[in-house]
Amino acid sequence: MTDGSGRAAFVRAAFVRKVVAPVLAIGVLATGAHLWWNTDVFGPDEVCGGLVSTGSAAAVLPSSGRITDRDGLDARPGDRLAFTCTVESSSFLPGSDTERIRVSGGRERGDFPFTDDGRWPNPATVSFFSGGETGATVTTSATGATGAVGQDHGWVLLPGNCTTQDGPAIVEGYAPEGSDPVKLARLLTEVADKAAERAGCLTKGPLGAPATLAAGPEPRQVGDGAVCGLTGLAFPGPEGRTEAKETVRDGSIRPTWACEVAGYATYAVTQEPPIVEGIRSSPGFKEQPRVAGRQVSGFDPQHVVADCAGVPTYFSMEFGRGYLDAVGAPGTPRIRDLFDEFVEAAGKRLGCSAPTI
Template sequence: MAGNARRWKIAVPLVSLALIGSWVHLSYNTNVLGDDELCGGLVSARAAEAAFSRTGRVSGDGGPGTRAGEASFDCWLDNTSALPGSPDLEMHLYTTRDRGDEAFTGGGPGQAAITYFSGPASGGVEKDHKAWVWLPPACLDGESMRVNAGLMSREGSADRVGLAALAVDAANRLMDHLECDADRLKAPLSIDATPVERDADPGRLCGVPGFSLPAASTGRARKIREVAPGARVPLWTCFVALEQAPDDSGDGRRDRGSGFATYSVVQDPVVIDGIKRSKGYAEESPIDGRPVTGFDPTHIVATCAGKETYFAMEIGTQQLRSWEKPGAPRDAELFRSFVEKAGPSFGCTDISGAAR
């Protein structure tokens, strides 16, 4: 009997310490004892935890609002942890209204390094720190709108799939808030790896059969580098840059950052709809005598076998420098070559109106 009493005297404090430890862990490292919804109900705490990709308690500040009569969303999330060596992390969720092709007009390797997804939800993931999703047309009362989720802290990294899922979840909740009649978006179950720079096949740039740069444009470049997805997808972009010879004094190395050009093709109907709603988009052809629509001669929408397809080219500094050389083709010729060669890769077999 005395032995049992001693064991109880030892066990009770240990159990109490374990319970206290569990309570501290749940209180400071998880949201089990906290709010299930954050930012006025537009963010799921569980989705936010998955995006942060680490143990920690998530809190939010902000929520739905009205900006110039339009629905908006702005929320800051904090992830704090009592575990040693765990810095506080911060994430920003917000909406943006912009030109429907905004994601494809920045140019450079950063644009090409985005991994896009399309289907039940359309959006993109930038490495391991930002994701966004476009709202469907039924939810728009004006220009294209995106719901963005970005990790703002330099320390740590977000889970790519979780980040996309957080943006999609917030978009669905915003859609409910707006009471728009559209199917709920579904987050992708996986995200392709971030495209990395590689040596290009000069006669098959961006993986497009027959697509090349004219010799008058490449100058003394030893080789061509590119950043491109591995397969044809509804949201596609490719960055092309020239590598100069070691004894070349100049321009190529200095202008390497923006490269030669960044090419894009879009066949996602949600994005196409946003493009056509944008300010500056015109049904009148930006290319004289050609049956296309768009913003200008290098940002157009063509009809390819009944499917609306957006083609774009962003000029890099290397291309601008090439114009100083005699006989170097201008942007219109280079863009036409791209459309002619890339079109068939996207099922566009009759795009003469955009390419002649």
């Protein structure tokens, strides 16, 4: 009996060695392959030359997978703040898609968030943030970052020390539609921090990302006698066409405010110091014709900075196809009159004193 039991134990051990052990080994390999190809376990902490944290990128991307940076960081010679990089999350699991975030750094004319070149989200629909202002609070005691995030596109302004004769520097990012805007703002703030530190222009400590963002406003009917909620502002189009919708940020007009009258015009005003500083430091900024009796400087007669009770204040107006098609038609106000009315109406809301003629 003893000899039989010993032989049975020997047979079982041999079976384990010949059958079970290889199966376990295959299982370990399969698990390792899954972790390697379908998750970010054992992956790098940073990609894009150290500018992008894989953890922050994974938080933005809606699907899980392996975080890589494809071809790495594409840096442009002559400016350490000019670069592009694409971050990917990929997986071999059935039904999974490759998701991408594109981050870039570069220089823009200081009022880029308010110009209609088709690249930037409409300022009336994005969530602006600046160290706790406009509904945002920062995650640390650091200086609050200045930026904005739309549905899938955002930007963060780099510190003023990063500005050169070519203008202010920004970090811009595109994420998959439906990404969490707060997480995108956090990622872009981190990239801005690292880019500024690498370029030697982060002198006041790290930028603080917003912990919350105000939700974008919903379109509403244009109000009678108060377009965009500003008393005295005429409809930017033919008389009687007030069936249009407007998207406007209610509440305080400080520090950044915008309104879009769909198809006709977009108005914006900001007293945000980093933005105004970037505008005044940009190439092409010069004295312009007076607006509503005020001395102004800017890039053209509808993108200007004026003194508002001692505070430099930027005003802009962009026109849509509805207005441009109606130019010259009876009842359509002139561009000059519309912009004068806007600066006057917004100035009153800001408490600006009467201009000195």
